[in-house]
Amino acid sequence: MHRILDGAEAEEVGARSEKELFGGRLRTSHGMTRHEGAAQGARFFMMLRQLPALLRRTVQLGWRADRKTLMVFFVAEVGQGAAATYVLLSINTILASLFMGSTTWEHARSSAPSLLYIGSASTVSAFLRAISTGATNRLGPKVEKLAATDLLRRVVRVELTSLEDPDFRTLVDSAQPGTISAGRMIGHSAAIIGGAVSLLAMGGVLAILHPVLLPLLLFVVIPKGWGAVRNARRSYQFMQSRVEHIRQQQALGRLLTEQHGAAELRVHGAGAYLLAHYESMAAGGEAEQSRISRNATLTELVASAVSGVSTVAAYAILAALLATQHMAMAGAATALLAMRIGTSGLQRLVMSINQLYEQALFFNDWRRACNEAELRAMTTEGKSITGPFRAMEVRRVSYWYPGTKVPAVRDVSLSVRPGEVVALVGENGSGKSTLAKIMAGLYVAQAGSVYWNGIDIARANRHEMFQHIALLTQDFKHYPFTARSNITISDTRKSDDVNALKDAVSYADLECLFNSLAHGWDTVLDRTFRGGQELSGGQWQRIALARAHFRDADLVICDEPTSSLDPKSEIQAFEKLRALADSGKSVLLITHRLASARHAEQVVVLAKGRVVDIGAPEELLGRPGTFRDLYMMQAAEFGQADLPL
Numbered sequence: 110m111h112r113i114l115d116g117a118e119a120e121e122v123g124a125r126s127e128k129e130l131f132g133g134r135l136r137t138s139h140g141m142t143r144h145e146g147a148a149q150g151a152r153f154f155m156m157l158r159q160l161p162a163l164l165r166r167t168v169q170l171g172w173r174a175d176r177k178t179l180m181v182f183f184v185a186e187v188g189q190g191a192a193a194t195y196v197l198l199s200i201n202t203i204l205a206s207l208f209m210g211s212t213t214w215e216h217a218r219s220s221a222p223s224l225l226y227i228g229s230a231s232t233v234s235a236f237l238r239a240i241s242t243g244a245t246n247r248l249g250p251k252v253e254k255l256a257a258t259d260l261l262r263r264v265v266r267v268e269l270t271s272l273e274d275p276d277f278r279t280l281v282d283s284a285q286p287g288t289i290s291a292g293r294m295i296g297h298s299a300a301i302i303g304g305a306v307s308l309l310a311m312g313g314v315l316a317i318l319h320p321v322l323l324p325l326l327l328f329v330v331i332p333k334g335w336g337a338v339r340n341a342r343r344s345y346q347f348m349q350s351r352v353e354h355i356r357q358q359q360a361l362g363r364l365l366t367e368q369h370g371a372a373e374l375r376v377h378g379a380g381a382y383l384l385a386h387y388e389s390m391a392a393g394g395e396a397e398q399s400r401i402s403r404n405a406t407l408t409e410l411v412a413s414a415v416s417g418v419s420t421v422a423a424y425a426i427l428a429a430l431l432a433t434q435h436m437a438m439a440g441a442a443t444a445l446l447a448m449r450i451g452t453s454g455l456q457r458l459v460m461s462i463n464q465l466y467e468q469a470l471f472f473n474d475w476r477r478a479c480n481e482a483e484l485r486a487m488t489t490e491g492k493s494i495t496g497p498f499r500a501m502e503v504r505r506v507s508y509w510y511p512g513t514k515v516p517a518v519r520d521v522s523l524s525v526r527p528g529e530v531v532a533l534v535g536e537n538g539s540g541k542s543t544l545a546k547i548m549a550g551l552y553v554a555q556a557g558s559v560y561w562n563g564i565d566i567a568r569a570n571r572h573e574m575f576q577h578i579a580l581l582t583q584d585f586k587h588y589p590f591t592a593r594s595n596i597t598i599s600d601t602r603k604s605d606d607v608n609a610l611k612d613a614v615s616y617a618d619l620e621c622l623f624n625s626l627a628h629g630w631d632t633v634l635d636r637t638f639r640g641g642q643e644l645s646g647g648q649w650q651r652i653a654l655a656r657a658h659f660r661d662a663d664l665v666i667c668d669e670p671t672s673s674l675d676p677k678s679e680i681q682a683f684e685k686l687r688a689l690a691d692s693g694k695s696v697l698l699i700t701h702r703l704a705s706a707r708h709a710e711q712v713v714v715l716a717k718g719r720v721v722d723i724g725a726p727e728e729l730l731g732r733p734g735t736f737r738d739l740y741m742m743q744a745a746e747f748g749q750a751d752l753p754l
């Protein structure tokens with residue numbers, strides 16, 4: 110049986126796991142997600158100051174999600190407030206009549222219609238409450254969906270470098286709860302608006318009865334509000350300090366459950382090892398959460414005690430007003446009723462404000478992520494790229510990954526023309542993939558320029574440029590969709606074009622495979638879905654080839670496109686890429702198979718980010734240099750010492 114660890118022990122065990130797996134104790138920095146309110150301390154009045162803006166934002170979201178339902182909600186809430194005022198004032202009239210002293214049959218009879226009206230007003234109020242609850246329940250999910258899609262729409266457009274930036278990733282991750290918060294804020298805002306309307310009604314009645322009753326109401330409720338806000342701040346700060354931990358814990362959880370890598374995990378016995386670390390990392394969070402709950406209970410107790418004392422004082426003052434004849438009996442009875450209703454209403458109001466504020470802290474992360482994603486979006490402006498591809502010129506380009514001092518690509522120049530295969534070769538880490546991403550317009554070089562048909566792509570509309578490019582990378586996506594969608598996803602504008610699909614399938618020699626799939630082209634290529642099927646690595650690579658072909662782009666960028674193919678298929682694949690170039694397309698080919706580079710018009714050899722050799726393959730093989738050395742090394746491995754000169 111597991112021994113329950115105390116807080117310090119659990120923290121220590123969690124820290125050990127983090128060090129072993131992730132190289133150190135995690136930063137508890139909030140990165141971009143630091144929220145001023147939580148950092149300064151969410152003071153009650155600061156919260157009240159923010160309330161109008163919060164309500165405005167929630168209403169705006171509700172308006173965007175479903176304006177008709179929002180209007181219905183408002184009408185129902187105002188109606189409830191009016192009904193509550195009417196009921197209370199009518200009760201006061203009846204009580205006044207009863208306390209006149211003579212409880213005669215006439216008095217009772219004259220009160221009967223008022224009682225009937227009170228009953229009707231209460232029924233209407235209940236009816237309106239049901240309508241406003243229904244409207245709130247309908248709006249919440251709609252707003253949540255709106256917030257989630259708003260965020261995804263923005264994130265999907267950001268520059269690739271932003272997705273590799275850990276701060277931005279943390280921000281996007283911590284914005285996820287914010288989308289749920291947006292939905293919840295509708296409910297809390299509804300409660301605030303409804304509560305404020307009925308409180309205004311109660312306050313109005315109390316003010317009519319005696320002005321001192323109004324501040325009394327506040328004294329009872331303010332301590333509760335203070336406690337709630339204090340706890341909201343704690344739980345937000347806790348969540349923020351654990352965002353990084355939670356991400357890493359979730360990564361461990363995924364490793365334990367996902368199919369990819371499951372075989373290795375079992376054979377190497379890494380499952381139990383990772384599970385143990387998962388448990389110890391979770392223990393740290395658990396201990397912290399228990400500490401926060403203890404503090405929250407303490408705060409609640411203090412708040413309830415102070416509020417209790419205020420309630421006793423309020424009733425004592427009411428009794429004093431009655432005793433000193435500053436208030437009539439009927440008025441005191443109505444005031445008691447209004448105080449009772451008002452106190453619980455005000456308490457609910459304070460709680461709703463607090464809950465709205467708590468959700469707003471997460472919602473603000475969502476807003477921050479949306480704004481940041483907007484700032485990091487790839488521009489859709491710039492010079493238009495139209496007409497067929499004529500040339501790409503790379504001139505003295507250098508690129509540094511964010512936070513690195515050594516450039517991954519330095520001072521590189523080359524060109525690509527229609528009908529050419531340009532092969533990028535070089536050792537691991539020499540900068541080939543980075544250069545390909547720069548040429549694809551995914552990274553913007555810090556020095557030098559890339560020109561597409563003479564237009565500097567840093568100043569061009571890159572979305573238009575992408576329409577001319579197909580990308581086939583080493584880590585191409587295995588979409589958990591049908592075989593058909595896995596190919597047509599490269600150009601969704603023509604996903605119904607059966608002839609283009611057939612061409613792509615035939616290009617990648619996939620006919621036999623597709624005919625053998627249980628549901629043909631409609632088979633889902635993921636075993637974790639019912640009826641799904643898994644493919645081999647080589648078969649997946651053919652799907653990726655078909656995907657690139659389906660796009661029918663001017664420039665095809667292939668990063669190690671054949672690493673999983675058998676020798677025969679590999680030779681065929683290179684022949685197909687050659688044929689693609691012969692049909693007028695351009696191919697940028699990254700490969701470690703130097704024999705295949707021989708079919709290129711131009712070979713560019715990279716070392717430590719620099720071009721160390723460039724020229725036609727025969728030319729490079731004919732003179733001493735890196736390409737010739739590497740080629741000889743590979744040839745010797747296959748027992749072909751002679752160069753194919």
Ligand SMILES: Nc1ncnc2c1ncn2[C@@H]1O[C@H](COP(=O)(O)OP(=O)(O)OP(=O)(O)O)[C@@H](O)[C@H]1O
Nearest residue numbers: 273510511517535536537538539540541542543544
């Ligand atoms: N996202 C990244 N952030 C920071 N550094 C990176 C990133 N990607 C690559 N690098 C670094 O940039 C350098 C060039 O990497 P790149 O992937 O371009 O090499 P490559 O020639 O394609 O290697 P390989 O043949 O192994 O695929 C390497 O030192 C690598 O560590």
